[in-house]
Amino acid sequence: MKQTVVLLLLALLAATASSQVTPQSCLSVVDYRIAATLNPSEQTVQGKMTLRWIHTGSQPVSELYFHAYPNAFKNASSHFFRDEARWQPDGKALIDILPAEELGYMEIHSCILRRHGSSESTDLLPSLDYRAPGVEPDGDQTVFVLELPQPVSPGATIDVNMDFTTKLPKSILRSGYHNRTFFVSQWYPKIGFLEADAWHCRPYHRDGEFFGNFGSFTVELIVPDDLTVAATGVLVDSVSSDGITRYTYQQDCVHDFAWTAGADYQVMRRQFTFNELPSVELILLVQSANRSLADRIFQATENALKYYGLWTVPYPYPTLTIVDAPWRSQIGGMEYPTLFTIEVTENNIGTLDLESLIVHECGHQFWYGMVANDEGRFPWLDEGLNSYSESRVMNAAYGPRTWRHTVLKKSGFGISFDLADVRFAPRLQQWQSFLPANGRDIIDQPADRFIDHSSYMKNSYSKAALVFWTLEGVIGEEIFTEIIKTFSQRYQFAHPKPKDIFDIVREKSPIELDHFLEQAFRSGARCDYAVAEVTSRTPLGEKGFYGSGKDRILKTEKTADESFINRVVLQRKGELTLPVDIEISLENGEILRQTWDGKELWHRIEWSSSVAIQKVEIDPERKIMLDANLSNNARYRKSDSSAALKWSGLWMGWLQHLFEVMAFFS
Numbered sequence: 042m043k044q045t046v047v048l049l050l051l052a053l054l055a056a057t058a059s060s061q062v063t064p065q066s067c068l069s070v071v072d073y074r075i076a077a078t079l080n081p082s083e084q085t086v087q088g089k090m091t092l093r094w095i096h097t098g099s100q101p102v103s104e105l106y107f108h109a110y111p112n113a114f115k116n117a118s119s120h121f122f123r124d125e126a127r128w129q130p131d132g133k134a135l136i137d138i139l140p141a142e143e144l145g146y147m148e149i150h151s152c153i154l155r156r157h158g159s160s161e162s163t164d165l166l167p168s169l170d171y172r173a174p175g176v177e178p179d180g181d182q183t184v185f186v187l188e189l190p191q192p193v194s195p196g197a198t199i200d201v202n203m204d205f206t207t208k209l210p211k212s213i214l215r216s217g218y219h220n221r222t223f224f225v226s227q228w229y230p231k232i233g234f235l236e237a238d239a240w241h242c243r244p245y246h247r248d249g250e251f252f253g254n255f256g257s258f259t260v261e262l263i264v265p266d267d268l269t270v271a272a273t274g275v276l277v278d279s280v281s282s283d284g285i286t287r288y289t290y291q292q293d294c295v296h297d298f299a300w301t302a303g304a305d306y307q308v309m310r311r312q313f314t315f316n317e318l319p320s321v322e323l324i325l326l327v328q329s330a331n332r333s334l335a336d337r338i339f340q341a342t343e344n345a346l347k348y349y350g351l352w353t354v355p356y357p358y359p360t361l362t363i364v365d366a367p368w369r370s371q372i373g374g375m376e377y378p379t380l381f382t383i384e385v386t387e388n389n390i391g392t393l394d395l396e397s398l399i400v401h402e403c404g405h406q407f408w409y410g411m412v413a414n415d416e417g418r419f420p421w422l423d424e425g426l427n428s429y430s431e432s433r434v435m436n437a438a439y440g441p442r443t444w445r446h447t448v449l450k451k452s453g454f455g456i457s458f459d460l461a462d463v464r465f466a467p468r469l470q471q472w473q474s475f476l477p478a479n480g481r482d483i484i485d486q487p488a489d490r491f492i493d494h495s496s497y498m499k500n501s502y503s504k505a506a507l508v509f510w511t512l513e514g515v516i517g518e519e520i521f522t523e524i525i526k527t528f529s530q531r532y533q534f535a536h537p538k539p540k541d542i543f544d545i546v547r548e549k550s551p552i553e554l555d556h557f558l559e560q561a562f563r564s565g566a567r568c569d570y571a572v573a574e575v576t577s578r579t580p581l582g583e584k585g586f587y588g589s590g591k592d593r594i595l596k597t598e599k600t601a602d603e604s605f606i607n608r609v610v611l612q613r614k615g616e617l618t619l620p621v622d623i624e625i626s627l628e629n630g631e632i633l634r635q636t637w638d639g640k641e642l643w644h645r646i647e648w649s650s651s652v653a654i655q656k657v658e659i660d661p662e663r664k665i666m667l668d669a670n671l672s673n674n675a676r677y678r679k680s681d682s683s684a685a686l687k688w689s690g691l692w693m694g695w696l697q698h699l700f701e702v703m704a705f706f707s
């Protein structure tokens with residue numbers, strides 16, 4: 042019992058030292074109290090749950106919707122397996138390959154409703170039906186509904202007690218068991234989200250992630266002693282007897298709870314501190330084989346907490362747990378409140394890709410975790426903003442970086458090569474990734490509406506990140522940082538929607554961007570600005586008949602003139618319009634800068650000068666990261682044949698060709 046007292050004291054100290062989050066920090070709609078017993082040999086979790094739910098809507102509610110996520114892995118009728126099979130028209134679907142006994146499910150054994158202020162209880166189990174709001178029942182069992190005997194009034198509080206069993210699958214995606222490691226996420230009956238008196242409770246699709254009400258979680262995990270445990274929140278109690286330990290974790294103002302128990306974890310701790318940012322206890326569960334990576338993992342996490350903390354809102358929870366999932370476990374990199382997973386692979390260990398993964402998953406604490414938009418309905422708002430923030434942190438913390446790329450991966454004879462010191466490598470990587478999907482889908486749509494998985498990924502992550510980079514380029518880093526900061530402060534714990542960030546852009550941007558936002562997020566408009574013509578020629582001077590009558594004279598030779606008529610023609614080859622910068626380099630080394638509003642199909646600049654043009658480059662600072670063709674962004678004057686062969690000004694074009702070759706062979 043001594044251990045318990047010490048832990049409680051530590052938890053209290055941690056809570057008072059940082060005291061960032063209290064139940065009042067957010068609108069607390071749910072209070073989950075769960076006792077969960079892990080049975081490692083059967084790969085099951087037995088749960089006893091009490092959910093206290095406050096009805097925050099304005100109309101009486103006569104049914105309650107719940108997620109039963111583990112049923113995504115139950116059988117071939119789930120959306121998860123059907124979505125996955127649709128993307129493998131020629132190959133074997135996942136469900137064809139997996140042994141049936143390795144699948145998982147959730148079963149609800151009992152379900153009792155109690156209303157506050159009443160001693161009556163009602164058994165809701167007979168009314169349980171597997172269907173999602175607004176979706177025709179079709180065999181998927183990842184959402185169920187409970188009919189209430191009497192409606193719940195607005196403002197009322199109810200308790201729902203449920204006993205359930207979750208059979209973990211052999212780790213398929215994000216969740217499950219791998220040898221003696223159990224990663225338990227999306228594992229308990231989680232109530233849907235009531236918004237404007239309509240239920241949002243999306244079935245578990247292959248694409249799209251998670252969302253829920255803020256509130257408190259107090260979870261007791263009952264686990265054999267030989268397994269190391271970590272979970273969302275703060276460990277407030279731990280009692281061992283007869284080879285079993287009961288760990289109690291608690292956290293306010295979070296919208297989910299994940300945990301892990303594993304035989305091969307080593308626990309390491311470090312305290313994050315940086316200037317005025319609140320201190321955070323970092324808890325790393327690292328696979329024994331990856332012990333030597335601990336420093337890199339901590340450092341990348343600290344970089345994320347520092348830069349996101351400065352650019353958005355400070356991380357407000359006392360702990361942050363990093364779980365290094367077993368190699369090839371499919372648990373992968375994923376975010377949960379106050380906890381995230383990473384997976385070390387042969388592809389990321391040798392490069393900063395490991396750091397990128399850590400910064401990305403840690404970054405989700407700020408968007409998915411605290412701002413908490415609906416990742417199913419507006420996946421780009423979370424993944425796009427987070428991918429932008431991740432590449433910004435990578436630039437700030439690690440500078441120019443080596444960029445490793447492997448071609449012929451699928452052939453089994455992959456060839457890797459490194460490009461050293463690539464400026465902006467993270468965002469160029471996003472650019473490379475978005476190219477094949479450009480114009481195939483719109484960004485702003487629910488995760489399950491994309492043409493395929495690749496389009497979902499490339500639009501929600503890469504292209505959305507490039508829209509944010511483009512916005513930053515066009516309105517400047519300072520104002521864009523203010524937009525991001527305002528968005529995270531105004532909508533902390535508030536579940537914003539696309540309109541909310543668009544409104545802040547409108548509020549802060551010095552130029553009108555409504556049309557651009559609409560085109561970029563809600564159309565397939567492509568962006569391509571080009572330098573079409575660069576010429577410097579002598580003026581026409583005088584040659585021919587001049588004057589009339591007896592004053593008419595004939596000039597047979599053109600009059601000599603040392604000056605030039607310089608002419609530049611720029612073209613808009615895509616539908617997307619934005620102001621663009623032009624840089625004109627003259628033969629004497631002088632550089633002229635201009636801005637074109639980019640609205641017409643072409644734009645001509647013509648002037649007389651004693652110096653000819655050497656080169657013209659459109660968007661020289663690469664502000665417009667959405668420009669899909671870089672090979673036409675710079676042009677040397679045609680008559681200057683030696684300069685036209687120079688690589689220096691055309692490296693973007695060269696890079697583009699390289700990308701195209703890499704994409705072809707990858």
Ligand SMILES: [Zn+2]
Pocket residue numbers: 401405424427
């Ligand atoms: Zn992500």
